Amino acid sequence: MISPHSNTSSYDLETEKINQAVSKIFKDSERIKKHKPNLFFIGKYYPKGDGNYGEMDEFSRMILAIKKDEEMLDQQSGEYYYYMNAVNYFNSLLGNILLNNEEFVICVMPSSAKGTSASGIRTIAESLCRPPIIDGTRCVCRNETIPKKHLGGERNLEKEIASLIVQNENIIEDKIVLLLDDVTTTGTTFEAGIHKLKTAGAFEVIAMALGKTTY
DSSP: OOOOOTTSOHHHHHHHHHHHHHHHHBSOGGGSEEEETTEEEEEEEOOTTOTTSOSOOHHHHHHHHHTSOGGGSOTTSHHHHHHHHHHHHHHHHHHHHBOSSSOOEEEEOOOSSSBOOOOHHHHHHHHHOOTTSEEOTTSEEESSOOOOGGGTOOOOHHHHHHTEEEOOGGGTTTOEEEEEEEEESSSHHHHHHHHHHHHTTOSEEEEEEEEEEOO
């Protein structure tokens, strides 16, 4: 991958690794928005119920739809139809953003529930994992249930890290990893996921959310 040089700072080496990873994952990084050097998002997410924005925009409605618990939806209901419509929309969108001829691992941030429960973002990610892209969608999981952030759960990096474990570490060892989630707000959850994956041996981790919460 990259050979360290004594006259190169650790910051420069990390920047080089991030740039290398970005070039292996995205067809054109200009098509997405950067929140931090290793954290990207596709569009702005305006939470439902915030009176400053009135009617929720279509992109935000799509994100809200995939945040539903797939296993709890009646497949004959209109709610399930909108859920699958959103899944297909983001699957197509990500298919146009991500390279499909380079090897990298796709991982998913788990929900707040213990384990690796079903979620819209996991369903989307699994459909994108066709060779040479490696399926790591169940590598990151919760070892305990934590309060949901949008319901007042604490955004504490140390507690977030402590609630996560990486299983099947051989899948991500020395690999470039794309870590997906539906929404990012402060980036704390992603920071925890990146830390756990790099500690477990990932070469570099790039995080991308579908939407960034905007108030």
